[in-house]
Amino acid sequence: MFKHFIMLEWKAFLRSASLGTNIAMKIFIGFFAAYFMVIFIAAGIGVFFILKKSGLEPLSTVNKFMIYYLVMDLVVRYFLQKMPVMNIRPLLTLPIKRNTIVHFTLGKTALSFFNWSHALFFIPFSIVLMMNGYSVLNVILWHLGIMALFYLNNFINVLINNKDSVFYSVLAVVAGLGLAHYYKLFDVTLYTQPFFQGMYETVFVFLIPILLVVATYYFAFNYFKSNLNLDEGLAKKSEIAKTQNFSFLDQFGTLGTFLKNDLRLLLRNKRSKTTLTMSFLFIFYGLLFFTNSIEAYRSPMFQIFAGIFVSGGFLFTFGQFVPSWDSAYYQLMMSQNIQYREYISSKWWLMVIGTLISTILASFYLFFGVHTYLLVVAGAIFNIGVNSHLVMLGGAFVKTPIDLTTGKGAFGDKQAFNIKTMLISLPKMLIPMALYAIGYYIFSPNIGLLFVALAGILGFAFRNYVFSQIEKIYKKEKYATIAAYKQKN
C-alpha cells in the first residue's frame, strides 16, 4: 500500500505547477537550495571553532540557546509548514484502512524539509564534536535527542495547526522570556540548558524527547483519525459573508462599480490580504536607508530609491498583477458590457489611493528630518505620475492566473517574470534615481527632489495616451489572456 502512496507523492511533486514551469527556473531553484544547504553545513562545521575562539564551550553554548532555536523552529513551521490534508480526500472512499491513511499522512510530514534541513547543521556539528575529543557515544545520544526534539516540534505543529489562540499564547510567553533574558531579569536558559546538556552527559536523558515524540505521534494519530471526515478535519473553511455596499462610491458611476468590486477583492481574499500586509511592511523599508545604518545606502541615489519604495509598496505589489486579479472571472468581464477605460482607471485610482495612504502613514519619517520625508513625497508624486502607468503597462503582459484563495505566491510569481515586464520595470527605479542624482550633484538636493516631482507631474499628462495604449494591449491579447487564465495551477 505504501508503495502506491509514495508513487502518488512522487507524481504530485513532479507534476506540480511550481515545478513545471521552465528549465531556467528549475536550475535557479536548484542553485538556491544548494546555496542554503552549503550555508547550513558550513555553519554546522564553523560554529564549533567560532565559539571556541571566543572562549566559549561550544556544546554547552549551543545547548544554552537551543530553547530559542526550537521555538523559532516552531514559529516558522506554524506559518509555513503545510498540513497535507487536502490531498487525502480522494483516498477516503477507496478500500484503504483509515489507520494506513493517517500513518501515511503523518509519516509524510516527517519527511518534510522542515525536519531534515536541521540535520544539515547538526550532523556536521556532531561530527566536529567527535573529532575534537568529545565522547563518541554521548555525542550520538545527544544528536538523537536533538533530532527527536525537531520531530516533537513537527507533531506539536500538527496538533496546534490552526489553533491561533494556543499558538500565540505560547509565543507570547516565550517572547517574554526572551526579553527577560535580554534585559537580564530572568534567564530561562539556566533551567533549560542542563536538560540539553544532560542529553550529552547522561545515557538516559535523550530518551525523554524520544518518548515525547512517540506520545505526540500517538495523540496526533488519534486526533487525525477522529477528524478524518469531510465535514470536520478535511472541511474547507468558509467565512460568514457580510454584504458591503460602499454606496458612497455610487456617485462615480461605472468607475464606482469597479472600485467597489476592487475594494471587496482586496478585503476578502487571502492573496490580496497578503499583498496589503506586504505594502504596509514596505513603508518601513525606508528605515534601512534613512537611519544611515548601512554604508552603501547613504548615497543620494539610494535615498530616492527608498522614497519610491516607501510610498509605492502597494502600487508595485498590486499593480503588477492588473488584470490578473480578475483572472478567475475574466470570461465574465469579457462578455459583459464593460468599458476598458473605466476598468483601467478604477485600478489606477486604487493605486493612487494606496500610494496616498502609504505616504500619509510614512509621515513618521519626519523624525529623520524634513528632507527625508520630502524624498518620500517626491517618490509618491513620481509613483502616481509615472510608475502607475508603467506598472499597468507591464501587468498587461502578465498572463498568470491568480488563485485568490491562497496566500501562496504573493512573494513573486515565477510565471509572472518575463522579459517585457522586466524591461518596463527598469525605468521605475532608474529614472528617479538618475534625475535625483543629476539635480543633487549639479545643483542641490532640493533641486534633485524637484526634478523627480516634475517628472511625475509630466507623466501625469500622458495618462490618457497610456490608458489607450493599455486598452489596445488588452484587446490585442484578449484571446491569449482568456486561454491563459483558464489554466489552473
Next chain:
Amino acid sequence: MIQVNNLSKTYNNGVKVLNITNLEIPKGQSFGLVGNNGAGKTTFFSLLLDLIQPSTGFIKNNSIQVNTSEAWKPFTAAFIDESFLIGYLTAEEYFYFIGDLRGQNKADVDALLAKHEEFFNGEILKSKKYLRDLSKGNMKKVGIIATLIGSPEVVILDEPFANLDPTTVNRLKKIIKELSDNPEVTVLVSSHDLVHTVEVCNRIVALNKGEIVKDIETSPETLKELEAFFAV
C-alpha cells in the same frame, strides 16, 4: 438574430472541433443545442461570446460581427460556467454588480430577484455566504438569474439543467419558456438531456464532432427521432 457563416475552429494540433457552414437563428426563437461530450457545444457558445477566436468564418449577432465589434455586449447575456461568477462576492453584491454594468439600478434588480425568489429556494439571498462557498447547484442558480438582469435580447445558457435538483429543473423550464414566449428574446440552450431540451425549445440542432447532424423544429415526434439518433 444570429447568423453563422463558414464558422470553424481548429486547434494547433490540427483537430477540428467545430465546423458550421451555415446556421440562422431568427429573432425570438428558443434554440436548443444537443450533443455528446466534445461535440462542440461550448466551443460554439464561446465563439458566439468572442471568448475564442474562429479559425475561419464569423458569427453575426443582430448584424454585428462579434469578433470585430463589441456592440453586441449590451443586449447579450450568458452563463457558461462558474468562471462567470465572482467568488468573493455575496449573491446580492454580484447581482447589483451585473445590474450596474447593464444600466439597472438597485430597485430594478431587487424587483427581478423578488420575482425569482421561489427559484432560489431560500438558500441564496441573505445566506451570509460568498459565492465561492455555495454548492454547485446554487452557483448555477445565481448565474442563470444574473443573465436575466437588464432584459437582454439574447440569452445564452450552457448546460443549465446540469447539477440542479428536480424541482429547480422544473422551475428553470418555466423561466426559459417564459423567456421564449417573448418574441423579442432569443434563447440559446445547450444540454445533454434530450427530454428537457425538447420541452423548452422550438428548434433543436444536434452536433456531432463539430458538425450539424440534425436540425429540426420541435414536434411530438422530435424526442423519438433524437433518441433514435443517439441510441447505441
